[in-house]
Amino acid sequence: MLVKDCFVSAPGKAILHGEHAVVHGKVALAVSLNLRTYLQLKATTTGKVCINLPNIDTFLCWSLCCVLLLITARREEVKLLDSELVRRLREFVGVTNGNLDTGNMATLAFLYIYLSLFGSGELPSLTVSVWSELPTGAGLGSSAAYSVCLAAALLCASGAIHTPLKELDHTARWCQEELELINSWAFQGEMIIHGNPSGVDNAVGTWVPRSTKVLVARVKDKINKFPSIMTPVLDSVDAISCTCEKVLSEMTCEPITGEHYNILEELIDINQHHLNVMGVGHPALDTLCQVTLTRGLHSKLTGAGGGGCGITLLRPETDAFVVQSTVQDLRDCGFDCWETSIGGPGVQQHSPSSIKKEVLEILNQY
């Protein structure tokens, strides 16, 4: 079976407000980032299925005749994982409970979606290569972006959704119905990567779920220890998410003013204190806040916390020199920095010419 080549990409996500509180039934505010994960699917004639994940030094190939043996009976319900297939795959990949590393998780998610989509017919010989601009394990949705790319490319290859890109298009998106199918398969990948999804939004996914779980437990412990003190803090976080959403939507339909940014900064500061109260802060994140504040910029942790990643708001009038100096200060403290905007497009198919040269070069190595 020969499938069509394709390029797809999906954005990372940042939680602006509501990380952790979301686990306790509160509103969280997630936005897409203009940092993307790119996937190239190439049809091959090697009789093999291969995955290349250069970000995490994972390069694997299997003969189709080997993976064929893993296929289970076809299932109609795709909302729940096929636990028998997961069990076989874990054994096949050599995953034990103590060995849930990023590469294993990503491999499991790939093989699961591949076998589920093609298992009822002939398995196609193909190579999937993925390159991401997103840091892994930082709560920026790198695993969700990966799962979405996998689902979109493999659904396209299987013919379950059409190939939206027309001859002269640079990029193209799928219709709503097809996006929902992509999302439902991406969610399966997320379920695999996160082991036992604990209700944390699919979009908040990270490659490595374990630290999140410990921190979620820490928040839960603190709520159980001081319910009268912590419950109002979660209510306040909920109100922060709602207020931020209101301000952001005002900014899309009204003239943007300095006061909009002032409020966004205040919300960041308040929530950063709340996250520290919830016990998910980290001295490195305090350093981030202090270093950026000396340049007049406001920061908070995003995602899991306890290390991980923070976000710093850049105002439109923030001087490029200030940004550069802040980035240098942060690098001097050992941080990596990514400058990006929020609200990028969701999953899309690409023509090769629409993909950044450096990404294309990396993907074309495989």
Place this chain on the structure above:
Amino acid sequence: MLVKDCFVSAPGKAILHGEHAVVHGKVALAVSLNLRTYLQLKATTTGKVCINLPNIDTFLCWSLCCVLLLITARREEVKLLDSELVRRLREFVGVTNGNLDTGNMATLAFLYIYLSLFGSGELPSLTVSVWSELPTGAGLGSSAAYSVCLAAALLCASGAIHTPLKELDHTARWCQEELELINSWAFQGEMIIHGNPSGVDNAVGTWVPRSTKVLVARVKDKINKFPSIMTPVLDSVDAISCTCEKVLSEMTCEPITGEHYNILEELIDINQHHLNVMGVGHPALDTLCQVTLTRGLHSKLTGAGGGGCGITLLRPETDAFVVQSTVQDLRDCGFDCWETSIGGPGVQQHSPSSIKKEVLEILNQY
């Protein structure tokens, strides 16, 4: 009229939790400190009334015939200020709205209580000298301790309450009824010092009320701006005060454990974040928290905030060397430090021999 000499003292106060939230109807937890204000009242034959406040370089004397002219008609109700007397005193002392300094306020409170208590009879010739171990303007209740000492000594001198000290006593306290009278006159002094009392607890008084008012306004502004975000924060502060009170009362009737201190430390950390959320923090207070935390000690602001004073919890097992090193670190950052315990006795009369030598030497200069 010759009055009896006396020595009295009153403790400072610290707000453990609930500063600012108390203004919005929440519980605040105040405790007495073993840092005291001492007052010596000496009968004189100079025909003058004098006040010496060496802490704030205020030394004033008036002829009795001058102050006699300020007396207004005797009033029965002592819960409200005699606004006519206040007006005359402000004019007499030379207080304009722009000149509400600590010395003027302390002078006004002294003359107000003196004239109110003695105005219906002969004015006694006397000198009042006050020395305080408390820093002024830091929210440690130095103005309340001053007002309480003034009220106790002048009520004693006027014969309105008895002199509790017996011949061989070192210290003595008044009965409940007399303490209530002292408190009601001390509150008059506090009303004078604070200008227009805004509902902030009498015990939270500071010499200079203006900064507190600005910070209270800042909290109010933030509540008005973000009611759904800030109201839960006040609820959480309220719960912190109640939890802390519960732990402290457990510690007086149960064996004290490390866990008691762990909880007290957690409450301090949470509330310090909340106070920052309320906008009453200050970079100097952040420095205090960081410096003490590097020695394993937990701190928060106390009182007005926006500078002022912080409290650091010392555990019973905290090594003396750690305390010394921390004090040195803080002094190097420009802080003054006072080591004290909480729960000292309220207002009391002293025999001269029961007063610390250094305090007695200062007071005896006048």
